[in-house]
Amino acid sequence: MKKLMNTAGGYVDEVLAGLLAANPGMVLAGESGRNVARRAGVKAGTVGIASGGGSGHLPLFVGYVAEGLLSSCAVGNVFEGPNLASCMDAITAADGGKGVLLLFGNYGGDKMNFAMAAEMLAEEGVETRTVLGTDDIASAEPGDKAKRRGVAGIVYAYKIAGAAADAGMDLDEVARIAQKAVDSTRTIGVALTSCQLPGADAPTFEIADDEIEMGMGIHGERGIWRGKMRTASELVAEMIERITAELPLTAGQKISVLVNGLGATPLEELFLVYGETKKRLDALGVEIVLPLVGNYVTSMEMAGVSLSIITLDDELEPLLKAPAQCPFWKV
Amino acid sequence: MKKLMNTAGGYVDEVLAGLLAANPGMVLAGESGRNVARRAGVKAGTVGIASGGGSGHLPLFVGYVAEGLLSSCAVGNVFEGPNLASCMDAITAADGGKGVLLLFGNYGGDKMNFAMAAEMLAEEGVETRTVLGTDDIASAEPGDKAKRRGVAGIVYAYKIAGAAADAGMDLDEVARIAQKAVDSTRTIGVALTSCQLPGADAPTFEIADDEIEMGMGIHGERGIWRGKMRTASELVAEMIERITAELPLTAGQKISVLVNGLGATPLEELFLVYGETKKRLDALGVEIVLPLVGNYVTSMEMAGVSLSIITLDDELEPLLKAPAQCPFWKV
Known part of the structure; x- marks a missing residue:
């Protein structure tokens, strides 16, 4: 298959550079070079929402960093979860003092790095909750939801949780509503x-x-x-x-x-x-x-x-x- | 190539049905079944903008029937210009008494049917001007612009002419500005x-x-x-x-x-x-x-x-x- 690209090694960073150049409301935040945040930062007094995932799914994940949706997003290589440094950058960028909801798809690597990042940042006083996208009914039996992957339906959770955070709801409320969106x-x-x-x-x-x-x-x-x-x-x-x-x-x-x-x-x-x-x-x-x-x-x-x-x-x-x-x- | 469709014969009408079902601001207008207009109609005292073209290019052409863009759009079969009846419906739907700009790509069949429709409706007092999209530099030499086809750049003309019409400019002004957008x-x-x-x-x-x-x-x-x-x-x-x-x-x-x-x-x-x-x-x-x-x-x-x-x-x-x-x- 033919691809409009230069080198495989530069692909993700060149995509990100173009995305940021076209969307002045987005900026790289942190040292990893792989976390995108809203330029305006987290609205004062509100919960932040951090997501993340592999590249190759645009507009998911990083395209939804915007007012009323995500605060930040860690960006992995194509079809690979984001690394620890980018997850830490995403949580840090989404933290406005009211805590951060980690909302991402149910994939092993993503879970591991976000969990580790959350644990390290908890020591600095950053409070987090985690809600996983598990909407793909083809990926496991209904009784085994912990094994289900997150796919397109996660955009509903992004939108609903993003609006809840913008409305000033607290971290437990935003997490409850995000989980309700996933469950629905x-x-x-x-x-x-x-x-x-x-x-x-x-x-x-x-x-x-x-x-x-x-x-x-x-x-x-x-x-x-x-x-x-x-x-x-x-x-x-x-x-x-x-x-x-x-x-x-x-x-x-x-x-x-x-x-x-x-x-x-x-x-x-x-x-x-x-x-x-x-x-x-x-x-x-x-x-x-x-x-x-x-x-x-x-x-x-x-x-x-x-x-x-x-x-x-x-x-x-x-x-x-x-x-x-x-x-x-x-x- | 695999297509998500039912029958080839029903393809365009089924696409249109789905487009209209998802976009309540759009309606079929006229008897041809192949003209889409804004549900709200032409804003009082403003010029209308009618376009048209073959299917297979979405969002072009019909997707741009919206406030601030097109008033109406005649819909042809896949890669075929719209028929005479749909062109007449498009002009009629875009007419709010201040005249209609016909703005579409420079293709033979489209030109013929829009010209014939405009001539027939002129007898009923509908005033029109025509501006053709000719932005494709690969389709003819610079000195031969009359042979150049319209491609993606027409969306700039849609947007700019649409805003001019919405601002209450008269038909000659809207046509002049649309032509200027095409020429630029x-x-x-x-x-x-x-x-x-x-x-x-x-x-x-x-x-x-x-x-x-x-x-x-x-x-x-x-x-x-x-x-x-x-x-x-x-x-x-x-x-x-x-x-x-x-x-x-x-x-x-x-x-x-x-x-x-x-x-x-x-x-x-x-x-x-x-x-x-x-x-x-x-x-x-x-x-x-x-x-x-x-x-x-x-x-x-x-x-x-x-x-x-x-x-x-x-x-x-x-x-x-x-x-x-x-x-x-x-x-």
Whole structure:
């Protein structure tokens, strides 16, 4: 696969340089060179939110450093968790004296480095709580949520927790609400093509020209089944069925829906999938609030789509709808 | 290539249905079923702006029907111009009594149907002016601008003309300013991979795994050269050199830059390209205002990037910066 790049070794830092050059509200903060924070810093008297993760998923993770969303984000190499130094920088940059929520996907390396960073900074008096994105229903059985990975649905937790922090809620409240957002969200995706790491000789995985994989993770982790291409209608039906099997939707329930492109899928097809999704959700009698359609969490040039649903109540809905100043939160 | 779709015949209408379902500010207007207008209609006492074009380029064209941008947009089949009925619907929907600017890309079918529609509606008293997007420097020599195609740079004309119309300028003024925006903009793109029409058996063109094409059009029209993959730095250098050969940039000149993804290019690579672009433009001493990085004008699942530059003066700059309410105008 052809990539618009210079050298594999410089890829992530050159991407970051371009991102920062185009977004004057973002700055590098700390000594690691791999932590991005809001230029304006943490709003006085509010909880900060630090995230982090591997590169290759833009706009996730670092694109959501913005007013009303994240305070800071540690940036790892492509498909690799952030290192300890960048996690420490992220927590430090998000600390305005009211504590920091660590909100990131449930991956081993990320957890280890954030936990170590939090422990070291606790000695300097920085208080933290941790909430993990675990929305990917294909990654483990419902009874085994501790093993579930975080995928596209984490943007709902970012938005809702970010609004809670901006509203001045304390650390325990922001953490409770972030966990509630995670617990209310389910995601499943379907991959059509592979992706390739910068500098690699071959794609991350092979998939036949007429095959797709239901439930594949955002780094190419094995999904639920691999088979022949199906219609958008059939795929949406299966995705909604799998989600509603553990997130039951009853008439009148308010929800939001994210139809997320994995990177190389035309926007046309994302809207087509949204149309199919809305038809089926309308039939269940639910009310869709603030639908999101676009590339929110990608796997570089992977083609495919994921579907996330979050159930909303009187607490989550206004936080989801609260304003945010982020070029990647397009509503 | 695999597509998230149901049937080739239903593709465009299903995409439109999903787009409208997700964007309550847009409605179908007229009998053609292929014209989208702002739900709020044309603001009283202002000029309307109608556009149109083939499908397969989202967010272009129809995604820019929004406050501060287009009033209406005629929607053609994939890579085909809009038909006469949809052009008539677009002009009618954009007419609030102060006349309508027809602003679309310089393609034969589009021109023919818009001209015929304008002529028929002139008999009913609808006044129109036409301005064509002609920013693609690879499509004809500088002395032959009437043959140049419109590509990604048209979004600058949309934004600037949209703001002029919203500010209450009259039809001649809005047309003059739109033409000035077109005349101040140049674009060149480089394609890395092909794309495929819904229902087609093969990609629109073939290109080897290690080859790229400089100057390819957004429907796969032949470019300037085809050759081996190069570094992002080399590609950006050539694109800037070609643009500045006919749009000379001097120190202190204000410009905006659009680094546009053609569909399948990871956002990481677009930011990397923006970083390279900014470095080279900084060296020229120009001042970059409101840089745009993302997928603004695509060719379905084509990978690649285009670079557009617009020179700004005291008239164009505030119009470019004026607010707009559009999920695809991400600033």
